[in-house]
Amino acid sequence: MDFFVFISEQWLLVSLLVILLYAFALNERRNAGIPASVHEVTRLINSQGARVLDVRDCGDYDAGHIVDALHIPHGEVAGRLNELASMKDKPLIVADKMGQHAGAVGRALKREGFSVRRLQGGMTEWSTQNLPLVKS
The missing domain is CATH 1.20.5 (Single alpha-helices involved in coiled-coils or other helix-helix interfaces)
Known part of the structure; x- marks a missing residue:
């Protein structure tokens, strides 16, 4: 009261x-990077040459990922930034399972000067929209 x-x-x-x-x-x-819908991500990939950084675990990545996605598990991104250095001139889209790790990875990448977007809803939303996946 x-x-x-x-x-x-x-x-x-x-x-x-x-x-x-x-x-x-x-x-x-x-x-942490501006969220981007699955349709906006598709547009960014096709028109601006954006790259997708998949930060899920290996098992999830192998079960299905976006075509040409670069795979670095979220716990390893800080130690492997040198692999991403050539991608600073294009948008980098961080994709995870449902959005739980993309924010932390996005903040780290923005501090290093990357143009970061986060896949809104993660790969769960991508799959729900029946967009194409590559299985390893």
Whole structure:
């Protein structure tokens, strides 16, 4: 009950807190790479020569991945940045299973100067849309 009394009496402070939390979440989202829908990813690959970086585990990657996707598991990206150096001039799309690791990888890549986008919904969304997969 005291909680609601506080909110009603301090509505300006509570509103400011909500706005700051929203701004923080929005900033973190942008720092990890702007999300891109499966259709936008397809357009980026076809028109701008974007490359897909698949950060899933080996088993998931072998079960099906986007054509010409580069595979580096999310735990190894920081140590293998030299393999990505030639891709700084084109958009790099980070794809994971459902979006749980793409943010951290995206932040690391942006710090290194990459133009990063994240596959919205991950490979689960790609599969749900019945888009083509290559199986190893």
